[in-house]
Amino acid sequence: MKKPIHKNEFFKKFDFDGGKAVIDQLYQFCMKLKWDDIPENVQHRIKNLFLDLIGVLTAGRKTPVSQIIKDFSVSQFGAGDCKAKLLLDGHEVSPSGAALVTGMTIDSIDAHDGHYLAKGHVGCACFSALLAYADDLNITDGGTLLTSLVIGYEIGTRAGRIMHESPETSEQYHSSGSWVAVACAAMGARLMNLDIASFQNALAIAEYHAPRSPVMKVANHPTMLKDASGWGAMTGVSAAYLARGGFTAAPVIMAESKHLQSYWLNLGVHWETLNQYVKPHPVCRWTQDPIQAVERLLVKRPIDSKDIIAIAVETFEEATLLSQEIPKNTEQAQYNVPFPLAVMLARGKIDAFEITDQSVFSDPEIRRLTNLIDMRVNEKFNALFPKERWALVRITLSTGEVLESPPTKARGEPDTMLSDIEFREKFKNLASIHFSSQECDTIIRLVENLGTEIDDWLTLRSLLK
Known part of the structure; x- marks a missing residue:
C-alpha cells in the first residue's frame, strides 16, 4: 500500500521564509510610487505604450471576437453598484465585464506590445483593467493612471518570467492571462487603497483563479481564444474587488516562495517597462x-x-x-x-x-x-x-x-524601439478605422499631456466613449 500523501506535501516544495518581507516590498512599491518618482524615459515610454494600445483597441472593435464578447458581457456582466462603460461603445457593465471586453478586443488584433522573457503581453490586460477601474473609481488624474499602468508592467513582466522560468511551471508555454491577472489585481489594490492584508489576498486570488491556458494550442490551431488576456484582466479585476470585500487567499506563491523572491528585489530600480517590444505590424x-x-x-x-x-x-x-x-x-x-x-x-x-x-x-x-x-x-x-x-x-x-536577406531581427525590440513618429504613424493607421485625422491628432496630444500641468484625462476618456 502506498503511503498517503500528507495534506501539506504540496507546500513542502515551497519555502515561504522571507515571504512577508517580499509582500511588504511589493505593497510599498505599489502604494507609494508617484508619477514624479518614475524616470523620464519610463514616463515617455509608458505614454507611447498607452497610445499604442488605444490604437490596437480601436482596430479590434469591429472584429467578430469583439462583437461576440461585448454581447456576452452586456448579457452576463451587467452593472451593479460597481460599473464601467465599454470603450468605443458606451454600454454600462461591471468593471470585470469591461476589462474582459477591452482585453479581448485588443487581443483580437495581434499588434500590441509584449516581453520576450515573459513570453507574452503585459499591456493588453493591464490597460483593460486600468480603464475599468478608472470608470468605477472615478479616477480623474492621468498621472495616477499612468503610474498604475507602470506598476502593472513591472509586476506583470516579473510574473510572466516566473511562470516560464520556475521549475514548477516552466514545462508549459502559458498564455498571458495566466500570469498577468496578478498585475491587474495589484493595480486595483493600489487604486482602491487596500491595506496590506487585502493587497496580499488580491494577488493570491488572481494567481489562483487566473486562466492556466496552454497557448501553443492557439498557435497551432488559431481560434478566437487568442492569448487569454481578456480573461486574465477580468480575473485580476475580480480579485481586487473580492479582496476589498474580505475574501482571503494568501499566500502568493510566485512572490513569497523563497526561490522566487529574487525576481522582485529590483522593483523600482530596474524598469521592465523599458524592456517591452512593440510590433510594427498587426500579426504575431x-x-x-x-x-x-x-x-x-x-x-x-x-x-x-x-x-x-x-x-x-x-x-x-x-x-x-x-x-x-x-x-x-x-x-x-x-x-x-x-x-x-x-x-x-x-x-x-x-x-x-x-x-x-x-x-x-x-x-x-x-x-x-x-x-x-x-x-x-x-x-x-x-x-x-x-x-x-x-x-x-x-x-x-x-x-x-x-x-x-541577412539574418534579421525586427524593429521594435527594446534596443531598436520605434521612434515617436513611428508610434504615431502606427496609431493613426490603426485608429483611422474609427477616428478622423483631427481626432487622432487630438488623442495623440492628450496622451502626451497626461501627467503634466495640462493633464486632461477626462477629455481623452470622453473621446473613447
Whole structure:
C-alpha cells in the first residue's frame, strides 16, 4: 500500500521564509510610487505604450471576437453598484465585464506590445483593467493612471518570467492571462487603497483563479481564444474587488516562495517597462522578423511578386509551429507566417485591413505566394530564442536569381524601439478605422499631456466613449 500523501506535501516544495518581507516590498512599491518618482524615459515610454494600445483597441472593435464578447458581457456582466462603460461603445457593465471586453478586443488584433522573457503581453490586460477601474473609481488624474499602468508592467513582466522560468511551471508555454491577472489585481489594490492584508489576498486570488491556458494550442490551431488576456484582466479585476470585500487567499506563491523572491528585489530600480517590444505590424511577434527581412529586400531590390517561384524562411522552431495554411478568418491570418509574408510581397504592406478582410484571404496572388513558402528551423536562431528572435528569407525568381536577406531581427525590440513618429504613424493607421485625422491628432496630444500641468484625462476618456 502506498503511503498517503500528507495534506501539506504540496507546500513542502515551497519555502515561504522571507515571504512577508517580499509582500511588504511589493505593497510599498505599489502604494507609494508617484508619477514624479518614475524616470523620464519610463514616463515617455509608458505614454507611447498607452497610445499604442488605444490604437490596437480601436482596430479590434469591429472584429467578430469583439462583437461576440461585448454581447456576452452586456448579457452576463451587467452593472451593479460597481460599473464601467465599454470603450468605443458606451454600454454600462461591471468593471470585470469591461476589462474582459477591452482585453479581448485588443487581443483580437495581434499588434500590441509584449516581453520576450515573459513570453507574452503585459499591456493588453493591464490597460483593460486600468480603464475599468478608472470608470468605477472615478479616477480623474492621468498621472495616477499612468503610474498604475507602470506598476502593472513591472509586476506583470516579473510574473510572466516566473511562470516560464520556475521549475514548477516552466514545462508549459502559458498564455498571458495566466500570469498577468496578478498585475491587474495589484493595480486595483493600489487604486482602491487596500491595506496590506487585502493587497496580499488580491494577488493570491488572481494567481489562483487566473486562466492556466496552454497557448501553443492557439498557435497551432488559431481560434478566437487568442492569448487569454481578456480573461486574465477580468480575473485580476475580480480579485481586487473580492479582496476589498474580505475574501482571503494568501499566500502568493510566485512572490513569497523563497526561490522566487529574487525576481522582485529590483522593483523600482530596474524598469521592465523599458524592456517591452512593440510590433510594427498587426500579426504575431514571431512573424515580424521574416516580414522585416522581406521589407529590407524590397527596399534594396524591388520585386514583382509574379516573378517569384520559391520562398524559404529560416527561423526558430516556435515560429514554424504557427499556422501555414491560407486563412479563413483573422485569427488564422494573425497566427501565421506564410500568409502575412505573402501579403507583404504582393502588396508591400500589411495593415489591419490585410489581416481582417476576406477579399485579401481570397486574393489569387497572395494565395499562390502563401503556398510557395517553405518554413525551416534554423538551429542557430533556435538557440537564441526566446531572448532573441531571428529569421532570414530566401527568394528564388523565375530567372533563376536567388535573393537572400541577412539574418534579421525586427524593429521594435527594446534596443531598436520605434521612434515617436513611428508610434504615431502606427496609431493613426490603426485608429483611422474609427477616428478622423483631427481626432487622432487630438488623442495623440492628450496622451502626451497626461501627467503634466495640462493633464486632461477626462477629455481623452470622453473621446473613447
